[in-house]
Amino acid sequence: MAVVGGVVGGAIGYVLGAAGIMAIRAAVGARAWEVESVTAGAWLVAVSGWLLGVGAWKYWVSPWFGRPERTYATHGWRRYFDFDTDHKVIGIQYLVTFLVMFFMAGLFAMFMRWELMRTGEDVVNADQYNAIMSLHGTMMVFVAVAATVGAFGNYVVPIMIGADDMAFPKLNALSYWLVPPVLVALTVSFAFGGYDTGWTGYAPLSVQSDVGGLFYNLAFFTLGLSSIIGGLNIIVTVVTMRAKGMTWGRLPIFVWSIFITAMMSLIFTQFVALAMLMVILDRTAGMVFFDPASGGEPLLYQHIFWFYSHPAVYIMILPAFGITLEMISHFSRKPLFAYKWAVGALLGIMGLSSVVWAHHMFTSGMAESLRKPFLASTELISIPTGVIFLSALGTLWLGKIKFTVPMLFALGVLFNFLIGGITGVFLADVPVDIQLQDTYFVVAHFHYVILGGGIFGLFGGIYYWFPKMTGKMMNSGLGKLHFWAIMLGFNVTFLPMFVIGLQGMNRRIADYTPDLEPGNKMVSMGAFFLGSSFLIFIYNFIYSWARGETAPANPWGARTLEWQIPSPPPHENFEVPPIILADPYGYGEADSLHADMGIGTLEEAKDSERV
């Protein structure tokens, strides 16, 4: 299996890299062994070794030397442990890997809430709390950024546009196989005692933190590389691989959301990679980008970091908007309302997202003259975001709504994001933000956006596409139970957080003043309930995959292309390339057909094609 080759390659790479750095250090007269600079250098070589071992050698390097390209031809479950270029295999690899990361990070959250149930440091000490909190945040951000795009952007988007694979299948596999090293780096960091900087890793704290912090920088850098490659691939795929007749105006809204997300990944991720690299160089090479004593500038880090990390919020939420609108149309049995406005809104959010980053820095000490422009640009985002609601509500109105499990999650996204969005307006308002910045009000707000919006969307997508991906149905009774449990648990956990934030509880603390204890008790109880609700999901997911009922090709009666082919789809997706006749939302419209699937009526379809 490729994984074995990868591990061997990674180990060899680490040794070679470490030897190289130590040789250079010895040559310039420094002490050969210094854990951070040796590890940082060795990491890059180790990741290269891992990639070569896992498949890059067979797929790229060996052909350069004139040898035939060798590919893995494994079948069944073994495929998922190989450098497989089928977008459907890669989609499932992404999904399972990030679910594992999600549950690890969720477990850390349980420890945090256990500690915060009472005042005092009674479960873990402040140092351990900081490590757990930082790792929880980092892992959850990684999941929110990459899980939906990785899983469904890969699995569903090529099928939805009528393609047989992504534009660059090998590159696609490469972007997935960069993810396991991320998980390894975070785990190793924890073994080294973790880091105490939160997921934001502000300099100069991050420059001074223990060696665990270096692994945070390396993990974020590596994930960034994966995101950039993945984003590029999705953009080229959507631009060049659309089936005949799949015009931009006929693209399913989910494809639009992933396409725009991919553009944001490609444009903005470089900046966070740069921020990480600068901290790594400060730590290991004696550079002083963020050290004021030597002419560096601490605020520089925040500007570069948020220039990515605000758009990253939309990288997390746009795919969920896409899933939500997609499912609301199919399960209301109605055309997507105001389709062009919704597409325009997604584009508008992307544009505005690049000029709002400093709303995270209203109290940072940046020039006061910058407060008004960033206040204004941030409040303006509420307009395109509102249009998503306009489209959703207009679609639901006069529909024939079917309350399937994925539809419940779609409605959950609307409810939760309504609260997350409106509280965002409060935080954009500087006189209010001065008080609420860095309090639990902010923590509650971004959990409503990222967990209540983004992750609810991810789980809606899992319930929706599980039959297509596995060929098995998930149990819908357990699915509904999970939805109501998670909806209740989520709101009981995070609504009171707004209150304790207003009361004056600041974030990232293991201990607080006694007046905050009742609110924190309630939050913790909600969190434990929320956490245990996922056990229902895990059981349902595993049991259904192994023993679930066989899924029909189109269990939901939906009109997009992925439901017009078998579950799971054959390797090449379509027997004959489909020809697209109209957008997929023609519910209730006489004689409306999304696509001619090409079996027998190709000539007729060509005649009737309206491009």
Place this chain on the structure above:
Amino acid sequence: MLSAVASDEETGKNRNRVVIVGLVWLVATILGEIAAVAITWEPFGNSREARISDEAFDLLVYMSVPVMVFVLVMMAYVVIVDRDRGENVDGAPVRTNSMFIGGWMVISTALALVAIVTPGFSGLDELAAEPDADLIIDVKGERWNWTYTYPDSGVETQGTLMIPVDTRILFRITSTDVIHSFWIPAFRIKQDAVPGLVTETMVTAEEVGQFSEFDELRVQCAELCGVGHARMWTGVEVVSEAEFEAWIGASQ
């Protein structure tokens, strides 16, 4: 002829739906606004700046109520009325409605602009309106202590932050190691302490009071700064001007 009748009926039905949603929205909004006024959203506040911030917060609450209620009423209505009752048919193929879209765009844009101008811009202008300080206090954040220096008298303390009431105070804030944040919840002021930089914020406390009475009267570090972050706080005591002078005299 038949179809004309049917479409009249449809229009009438649609009008009834709109009227019902509108009425429910109106009633729920009024109830919501009553609740919004009745609830005290903010904790104990004690400064000119707190009044500005709290006013802004309240205004945003009043503005959000109709918006939030509208979306929730719409959602509740369609969930109850527009559900598939086993008929297994498609909904009405409505793709657009210029009244709904136009109204939505105008209202949401107007709301966004109102939120920018007031309380946003006007609140900021108010905060900046009194730039002349009567008293300067230098604040230094250092893991994990706050040091307060009164440059006029040379008094320096790491204990309670002493402040005279009704006095315009300028805090000059810096750090010697990592970024901290100087936050006094009761005053609604927060300003990061950045190494290599002196940041400023101003406040006028309006009533005497101390930490033992109000948990909000404390200086709390609000920016993660390492293991001692949660414990990096001191009390604040607002005293009369005479008491303040006496305290300075005794500390010199």
